[in-house]
Amino acid sequence: MSASPSNVKQGRSTTRTYRLAVFSRISAALAGGYLVAYASAALLTVILPFSRINRAVTASLLSFVVWALVAVWAFAAGSAWRSWWPLLAAGSLMLLLALAFRDYGMRP
């Protein structure tokens, strides 16, 4: 059941489904978005071509832009489910990569 507001009027009997979909999008935006932001900061701390302190600070500064854009995207996505799985996938992938290359991420 898509959570786009165009079917709000259709489905007062589907209120529970609607509410679940809304809750899903909100948590995708906030929690899923934070996961992606955190993971992007972790990955950037590994791959940016700067010194370590500059990598860490730059990655953190950018992570909030990432979070905002991802959160907007989570609400724009076609369905409540489609707003979750790309975030989980991207976030987990980036985090795994960052952890895999953690030693490289600690270079001065």
Place this chain on the structure above:
Amino acid sequence: MTIWLPLLALNYLSWALLCLAVARYYRHHFSSEPSSTRRRVLRIVGWLTTLLAYVISVRSRGWDIGSVDWCASWMLTAIVWVLLQPYLPRVSRWLAFIGVLSAIALTVYPSSASF
């Protein structure tokens, strides 16, 4: 800090010109139809005016503070112009004259804005 008078005045003038370049507002102020040439001239001069304001701001207080000064006055003068439109449109035009006078004064005495 005399930079503020020319900065605010020029930015305000810029908004006046850009707004009057829109046919609807030109009609509202002058009760006549603006030609497309006039509208283009108003637009160009409007943008040049705010560019001038930016230049004098940066020359006066440096790139970082000068840019902030300009941007803050850019936003606030737009708000003042819009607030005046429904209540005091004639006053809004007169205020723009202060901008014109500042621009003339700056052309004649350019050193007055460069500290």
Place this chain on the structure above:
Amino acid sequence: MKNAFRQSMAWLHTWAGLIVSWMLFAIFLGGTLACFDKELDYWMRPALHHLAPGPTSMDAAAASLRTMAPHADTLYLRPPDARDPSIHGFVFEPSKAYLDVALNPRDGKRIPATVGGNFFFDLHYSLQAGKLGSYLVGLAGMLMLLALISGVIIHRRVFKDFFVFRPRAGGQRAWLDGHNFTGVLGLPFHLMIAYTGVIIMMSNYMYAGVQIGYRGDLVRYYDALSGAPKIVEQHRPPDHVASLDAILNDAVRRLGGPVASLEVEHIHDASITVSALAAGNGKVAGGLRTLVYDGAQGSFRSELSAPPAAYRVYQFLSGLHRVQFGGTAIRWLYFLLGATGSVMLATATQVWIKKRSRQAGAAGLRSGYGLVKILNVAVIAGMPVASAALLWANRLLPYDLPDRANLEAESFCASWLLAAVWGALRLQRGKPWRDLFAVTAVLLLALPLMNALTQPRSSLLASVADRDWVLVGVDVTSFVLGLGFAWLGWLSTCTRQRAETRQRAAALSLTQAQAEAP
């Protein structure tokens, strides 16, 4: 597809906007007032007005701080500057709340406590709720970013409607115009303030950089930021402690400008070190240089290397938000822009409720709609009452009360609560917006008079005679704002009347039409 996108953005804007609006209004109003926090600090400390001319004594201040916090290892002292003639001391004692005191610059004695203008600053970044509050504020900032982005996406006719403002159209149209033009024309400011506001405390919100780059070692991370060399303790008391005033004078000479703060570390050890941070009013990013002195001998040791480039970027972004650069004029512009943002938020709540006035009327006060109406009046009309009441409490509370600062804060909270309760009770039959705006107007208009009666030497006339423009500024601004609130109160009366007139006219024409129908 595009239509669904715009619809979802409209939904996001409406709901992210509504949920955060009241908290964000408090943050915005607090921040706007905090533009002049040091000026309000000064106004709220009459002991500092008419200081006897004489030299500043950082040493007396340090001695005073050490008496207040004998176990502290580090002292922070902010010398007097153009905005604040006191010496400000900060000190952390292990397992105690940190101490933030204003000290007389001549003898270092503690000035009678007040929450000061700093109260609004604290309210702004943490809702006076410590670390939890700062997380809520961070969340509010992120929601504001979402509301701004979605707002830009859904505002189709940005350029066509750029100068549109139709207050006489009345009702929802006028509110929406007001929300649109304050939102759009102030957009660079709103975007900047939201983003920079969130990243100021990013080390509270985002640990990934420290976790991956430093394996979570915060100490190494902060050392890398400051570039300060490690100080090794010698585990013996210093045989001599240098004069801070001498160090301060030397630092000012070497820096060619004022010193923002002195940091005295390891004060009980022979490795005592004094760092002098340069004040940086000429740069958005703030002071760049830090000089390090031997705290025992008073000799200059070294200058810290420049901060890492990314940290300087952070300082620039943080500086853009905190507006401690460029003098008084730019702080006035931020004040006006902050007021614009507050108007944007207030008009937004009005748009939301007016758009649903039919449902809201039908549902009555004990509903979600009723809650929105109550929160609207309680926050938007109530917080100005509390802010004005804080200034009144500052003058009216006796100066020898032991817990004075807390009582001032409690006055703020109590008056806000009273205003909120009044607003809630009078929503159905009364005109609480008018009432609360009127109370704020009275408090602000009468402030200069009350000031003159309670502190005659700090009154408006005395300040003009002394050319103390900060005091003059506070009194005059209060009066002007009072006029503004009086006007708002008058508007709140008229709007209801105009709406009722329109409704009556509509009902009348309906009955006429029915009567004329065959």
